[in-house]
Amino acid sequence: MKKYYFTSLVFLCSTALSAPAPSEQDALRLWQQHVQQSAQQQKEHVVYERSSTDTFTVDGYGFQVAHNVEAIGQALYIAINQQLWEYVTLFLAKYQQFPQHKAELVWFAQGALARVQGDLSSAEKYYRQLLQAQPDFVRAQLDLARILFEEKKNLQSTALFQQIMTQPLPENVLHAVKDYQHALKQRESWKSTFSLGYVYNQNLNQSPQQTRCLLQQAKQCLVYRRSPEVINAQGWRYDLTLQRRISLHDNHGIGVYVNSYGQFYPHHHAYNEHTIKAYGGYNFRTANTDLTVAPLIEYSTFGHHRYYHGWGGYVNWIQQISPRHLWSMQFEQKQHRYSEHYSAFTQADVSLLFGTWYYQPTPQATLFGGVDWQYRHTTDKTHSYQMFGTRFGVNYQFELGLNVTALTLLRRYDYQAYHAALGVTRRDNQRIYLAILSVPTWQFSNITPSLMIKHTRNKSNADFVYAYKQSEIQLNFEWSF
Structure with missing residues (x-):
């Protein structure tokens, strides 16, 4: 008896593309922004043994400090210069007990302590009081310029460093000032990255790879419904990012961001993808806070x-909780207008929310995790859905130069209405596993190679259409300029 084979019409229509859900691209973008925006700083802490007497140690030598305003004041000044903060705290308290103490030295000590404790606003206040009393105190000018730099008050810091450069300075101080000026210039300049890579995609068309019998007679299947054959393809991918911040006043400025990325398959042009996203708007930035509010286009x-x-x-909020903890939140509210070539609907309102926590237990390791939410609303409820997801990841920098990032994404898609053609109200559960290996020590001409391996598993109650397994490998070369 003749058997008939056909591919489900529902499958062909649905895989042409429904509106894109947040993919691993969003998770990778969040991680890349974190890496770019957070400089990993290693601080050396020197522990000094506190004595109950007025003896303190500098370079291994002990000194006895007499109990009078001149001796305590001199010891306090030395402790500030040597960054012996426990002794600064000790001698400042003793120094303030003398009625004839100098307010300028007290402000100097209070400002230095506030800075090392991370209270930059108080440190700025004390140093401004000090410079109002002693405007030619170059050391205080230098410290205030550094504090303004750390507070991200770029224009004020730049102006003060320029003023300092007009004065005679020791060679080492001159070099330090030039380094700060260079860093300030870099803050206001364009930062760009471009990556180009080879990609191999197994199951590019996301075929469920299923065959089902639709009509059976005498234990023999007469009519089959068969998924399209799996397409395995080689291609190229690219990712270009341009961003810049322009300071306006104090911590206020304008942020501009442009990102373009996509994939190109020479023998399967129907699956080529290209996306560009840009936003520009208000940015507020301090030592611990970074807030952007801007319109965006895609x-x-x-x-x-x-x-x-x-x-x-677009709203993006990054908050440094402590030296080891950082939290970020990103929200987008947008309207998409779709082409009739690929979509059963013409427009959709899309809301996206990503919350991420980063923890750095050691200078080499970073743990991060977060929650994702998306809501898509269309006039046809069968295409509207809510997505709830979570992310877990770890990054480790090995001493031999290898940098490894592992990331897991778990997401659930709940559609809002019964789909007559599918015969169900669609529910999808998606898992994405990512591993990225790079060797920054192999960098040449600012180009860093990296290898990314990705595996996706999508389970659906409409499995004959939407369930699939997909694997991908990418060899990328990233250029920063």
Whole structure:
């Protein structure tokens, strides 16, 4: 008896592309932004044994400090210069007990202590009081310029360093000032990265790889429903990021961000993807806080046609909780207009929220995790859904130069209405596993090689259409300029 084979019409329509859900690209972007924005600083702490007497140690030598205002004041000044903060605290308390103490030295000590304790606003206040009393005190000018630098008050810091450069300075101080000026210039300049790489995708078309019998007679299947054959493809990927911050006043400024990325398959042009996203708007930045509020635009193509274009608003908040803990929140509200080539609907309102916590137990290791949420609303409820997800990851920098990042994404998609063609109200559970290996020590001409391995498993109650397994490997070369 003749058997009939056909591919499900539902499958062909649905895999042409429904609106994109947040993929691993969002998670990678969050991690890359964290790496770029947070400089890993290693601080050396020197522990000094506190004595109950007025004896303190400098370079291994002990000194006895007489109990009078001149001796205590001199010891306090030496302790500040030597960054012996326990002794600064001790001698400052003793020095303030003398009625004839000098307010300028007290402000100097209080400002230095506030700075080392991370209270930069108080440190700035004390140093401004000191310079108001002694405007030619170059050491105080230098410290205040550094504090303004740490507070991200770039314009004020730049102006003060320029003023300091007009004065005669020791050679080592001159070099330090030039380093700060160079860093300030870099803060206000464009920062760009471009990566280009080879990609091999197994199951590019996300085929469920299933065969089902639709009509059976005498224990023999007459009509099959068969998924399309799996497409394994080689191609190229790219990712370009441009960003800049322009300071306006104090901690206020304008932030500009442009990101374009995509994949190109020479023998499967129908699966080529290109996306560009840009925003520009208000930015508030301090030593511990970074807040951006801006309008954004997006444009995406798939295959040979426009897929969608969109516009909306973007909010990004990064907060340094402590030297080891950092928290970030990113929210987007936008409207997408879709091409009739790829979508059963013309527009959708999309809301995205990502919250991430970073913890650095050692200078070499970073643990991070977060929650993801997305809501897509369309006039046809069968295409509306909510997504809830979570992310877990770890990054470790080995002494031999290898940098390894492992990331797991777990997501659940709950569609809002019964789909007659599918026969169910769709529910998907997605798992994505990522591993990224790079060797920064192999960098040449600011180009760093990296290898990324990704595996995706999507389970669905409409499994004959939407369930799939996909693996991908990428060899990338990233250039920073």
